[in-house]
Amino acid sequence: MSTQEHALYYSDALIENLQMRWGAGFMSPGGADELVHMLRGVQVRGARLLDFGCGIGGYDALLAEVHDAAHVxxxxxxxASLAQAEERRVRRGLQDRLRFRQVTPGPLAFEDGSFDIVFSKDSIVDLPEKAPVFAEFHRLLAPGGHVVVGDWFRGAAPFTPEMRAWATDGNETYEMDTLDSAAAALRAAGFVSVETEDRNAWFREYARDEYERLKGPLYQVYVDRFGAAQARTSVENARVRALLADQGQLRPGHIRGRKP
Ligand SMILES: C[S@@+](CC[C@H](N)C(=O)[O-])C[C@H]1O[C@@H](n2cnc3c(N)ncnc32)[C@H](O)[C@@H]1O
Incomplete structure (x- = not known):
């Protein structure tokens, strides 16, 4: 998916649709609990964070309010996503501890070593070239800083027909790595103590529950808000994601590493 298509892809309606199933502020599954899981072993209190692909800023508010980051x-x-992030920042009185910047793909206009933690949730999957982004994360971190990435990964097995249709031929086109190849790319960028955590088991349950909610209690809410065709599409997408998770093809995961 090109970045131009992407900007269109996250319409206000889609952002609302995602939040209705994943929670206010989140454009990816998991919310506050998954954030805690991602940050295991990383000291956030008092740290300066960069959130790459922050979307509407729900995770950033939690990083400041719950995890006590000095600045995000x-x-x-x-x-359009950043405008919502900005509203949340003001609404929650976090002006001193959050800031949001619109960027273009490529180098980011921050000084070397400006951050203690680079965080990213479900955003790197969009990028066809991960290595330059990981090199940029390395440059932006102070020595001893941590990178914390949560993302969608593929299983190592060849794509099933359903996975091929979802990941490459359908409306949602993702540039998916395996968790191991993403970890190797982080090591190649200079990170050490790189550890991975496969979240497929968690996501299988989460995706199944999401599918049940979308075809059950949420269905009429989606019809009323987005129309019957979109409601059916949302249910079908949730069904396919749950199936792909059961097949072991779709494997959300976490990677943490440290800049020496
Ligand atoms: C699935 S959303 C996740 C947003 C947020 N991290 C969350 O979990 O709620 C992916 C985000 O990555 C952003 N994104 C895609 N490519 C990007 C890039 N090259 N630089 C910065 N952000 C990017 C998209 O615009 C989108 O907001």
Missing amino acids: TGVDIDG
Whole structure:
């Protein structure tokens, strides 16, 4: 998916649709609990964070309010998402501890070593070239800083027909790595103590529950808000994601590493 298509892809309606199933502020599954899981072993209190692909800023607010980060800078290519992040920042009185910047793909306009933690949730999957982004994360971190990435990964097995249709031929086109190859790319960028955590088991349950909610209690809410065709599409997408998770093809995962 090109970045231009992407900006269109996250329409206000889609952002609302995602939040209705994943929670206010989140454009990816998991919310507050998954954030805790991602940050295991990483000291956030008092740290300066960069959130790459921050979307509408729900995770950034939690990083400041719950995890006590000193400061969070959220960057994203999508101005409409950032406008919502900005509203949340003001609404929650976090002006001193959050800032949001619209960026274009490529080098980011921050000084070397400006951050203690680079965080990213479900945003790197969009990028066809991960290595330059990981090199940029390395440059932006102070020595001893941590990178914390949560993302969608593929299983190592060849794609099933359903996975091929979802990941490459359908409306949702993702540039998916395996968790191991993403970890190797982080090591190649200079990170050490790189550890991975496969979240397929968690996601299988989560995706099944999401599918049940979308075809059950949420269905009429989606029809009323987005129309019957979109409601059916949302249910079908949830069904396919749950199936792909059961097949072991779709494997959300976490990677943490440290800059020496
Ligand atoms: C699935 S959303 C996740 C947003 C947020 N991290 C969350 O979990 O709620 C992916 C985000 O990555 C952003 N993105 C895609 N490519 C990007 C890039 N090259 N630089 C910064 N952000 C990017 C998209 O605009 C989108 O907001």
